[in-house]
Amino acid sequence: MTSTSEQPIMVARTSDDEANPYLLGVYAPVDTEIDAEDLQVIGKIPADLNGVYLRNGPNPRFQPEGRYHWFDGDGMVHAVHLENGKARYRNRWVRTKAFEAESEAGKGLWKGVMESPKDNPFGNHHGLGLKDNANTDLVFHRGKVLATWYMCGSPYSIDPLSLETLGAEDFLGTLVGDMMAHPKVDERTGEMFWFDYGPRPPYLRYGVVSADGKVASTTDIELPGPRLPHDMAITENFAILMDLPLVQDLEAARAGRHKLKFDRSMPSRFGVLPRYGTGDQIRWFEASPCYIYHVVNAWEQGEEIVMDVCRVSRPQPRADAHTPLAKMLSYLRLDASLHRYRFNLRTGLCAESQLDDDNTEFPTVDARAIGRRSRYAYNVHISPESTLLFDGLVRYDTVAGSKTEHFFGPGRWGSEAPFAPRDGAAEGDDADGYLVTFVQDEREGCSELDIFDAADLAAGPVARVLLPQRVPLGFHATWVRADQLDNLKR
Numbered sequence: 018m019t020s021t022s023e024q025p026i027m028v029a030r031t032s033d034d035e036a037n038p039y040l041l042g043v044y045a046p047v048d049t050e051i052d053a054e055d056l057q058v059i060g061k062i063p064a065d066l067n068g069v070y071l072r073n074g075p076n077p078r079f080q081p082e083g084r085y086h087w088f089d090g091d092g093m094v095h096a097v098h099l100e101n102g103k104a105r106y107r108n109r110w111v112r113t114k115a116f117e118a119e120s121e122a123g124k125g126l127w128k129g130v131m132e133s134p135k136d137n138p139f140g141n142h143h144g145l146g147l148k149d150n151a152n153t154d155l156v157f158h159r160g161k162v163l164a165t166w167y168m169c170g171s172p173y174s175i176d177p178l179s180l181e182t183l184g185a186e187d188f189l190g191t192l193v194g195d196m197m198a199h200p201k202v203d204e205r206t207g208e209m210f211w212f213d214y215g216p217r218p219p220y221l222r223y224g225v226v227s228a229d230g231k232v233a234s235t236t237d238i239e240l241p242g243p244r245l246p247h248d249m250a251i252t253e254n255f256a257i258l259m260d261l262p263l264v265q266d267l268e269a270a271r272a273g274r275h276k277l278k279f280d281r282s283m284p285s286r287f288g289v290l291p292r293y294g295t296g297d298q299i300r301w302f303e304a305s306p307c308y309i310y311h312v313v314n315a316w317e318q319g320e321e322i323v324m325d326v327c328r329v330s331r332p333q334p335r336a337d338a339h340t341p342l343a344k345m346l347s348y349l350r351l352d353a354s355l356h357r358y359r360f361n362l363r364t365g366l367c368a369e370s371q372l373d374d375d376n377t378e379f380p381t382v383d384a385r386a387i388g389r390r391s392r393y394a395y396n397v398h399i400s401p402e403s404t405l406l407f408d409g410l411v412r413y414d415t416v417a418g419s420k421t422e423h424f425f426g427p428g429r430w431g432s433e434a435p436f437a438p439r440d441g442a443a444e445g446d447d448a449d450g451y452l453v454t455f456v457q458d459e460r461e462g463c464s465e466l467d468i469f470d471a472a473d474l475a476a477g478p479v480a481r482v483l484l485p486q487r488v489p490l491g492f493h494a495t496w497v498r499a500d501q502l503d504n505l506k507r
């Protein structure tokens with residue numbers, strides 16, 4: 018095992034001197050980058066599971082300026098590479114421009130979302146002064162993993178095995194502006210679909226990276242005002258964008274404050290446009306007000322587009338949160354449920370229905386099925402605690418209308434659990450594989466990688482790979498298959 022970082026992390030205090038929960042316990046950052054081979058395993062790593070699990074998340078390198086919020090931390094990728102029944106762990110910070118600037122200065126230079134960003138050194142292309150920390154998602158495209166940021170920033174290319182940051186990805190010089198956290202890749206065509214949003218017109222821009230790695234199309238999408246879209250969907254022929262009624266509180270904005278308001282008088286709107294369409298071709302479908310972080314999947318079925326999502330019906334922090342820290346925590350509270358929309362392309366009408374009432378989020382499907390009919394959704398179950406903790410996994414069978422679950426146990430918290438197809442599993446069989454996730458044990462202060470048979474979650478993990486250091490809770494994860502890694506052999 019080697020350690021390559023020497024900068025210690027300090028525990029920050031908030032202005033009212035309460036210990037900051039996002040620098041403690043299960044959230045506490047790690048201060049070392051390590052490599053470890055031949056990890057100890059309880060159970061047996063399946064011989065037909067080869068590839069790499071990568072998870073992104075916030076991990077501040079330096080004492081942050083002002084009050085630290087979890088969203089502010091520098092992106093760090095933790096990865097476990099499974100090969101021939103053996104496991105190897107590695108973690109690396111994403112070397113963003115801001116990370117490099119702070120490393121050079123030897124201290125934190127940015128204030129985060131709980132403070133005013135006006136004196137921060139630089140921000141994203143929209144002039145938002147927050148640090149583009151690439152801490153949110155990881156998407157595999159054209160041999161590289163892109164680390165992305167939820168407020169829209171530069172996607173950073175990362176080597177999926179060495180975790181070396183290869184640089185800000187500009188798609189051979191064709192990306193103008195920023196990209197959101199959750200671009201969608203169509204593995205059959207090699208294209209990637211994305212959007213970019215900001216506080217000034219055009220509030221939303223949609224684009225396509227073609228299989229040759231260049232931005233082949235961008236178009237402005239007309240919205241009534243600034244929005245905070247987090248995710249999108251694709252089908253074989255269409256892209257689906259969102260205009261949801263979580264909007265800026267204009268009164269607060271006039272007083273110079275940033276505050277979000279859920280406006281129940283406005284509908285949710287879903288815009289369907291051809292993959293290479295222009296903004297004037299978009300067709301809007303209206304539905305009941307809500308907020309949506311994550312799409313499960315979408316596909317075409319007859320004259321309809323079906324889109325499954327995790328729908329948030331009350332997207333505002335709890336009213337009973339009064340202290341700064343309680344507010345900070347409750348902002349992270351997430352209450353979502355599996356929900357289906359049907360957009361009828363002939364009639365222009367939208368039908369919607371709740372598919373389940375359990376609080377589940379961070380959905381994944383077989384990545385080969387994105388944009389095409391998938392049967393299973395693999396979500397994390399959200400714990401009833403006051404902040405965002407994943408206490409289990411849920412597999413939804415959206416054809417049979419049933420679900421199976423696994424709970425990690427007291428004080429054990431998971432990460433996003435992508436579906437990892439069994440080596441050679443047929444495309445279209447989205448149960449033939451595994452779910453892979455980090456689990457952190459709060460009481461023991463340690464972490465492991467748990468592997469589940471996707472078709473038998475209730476049986477518990479088939480293998481538990483013990484990790485050489487605690488992996489703090491984080492955001493999104495991805496699975497890169499061995500056949501995708503093979504194409505990289507250089």
Ligand SMILES: [Fe+2]
Binds near residue numbers: 199310311493
């Ligand atoms: Fe997300």
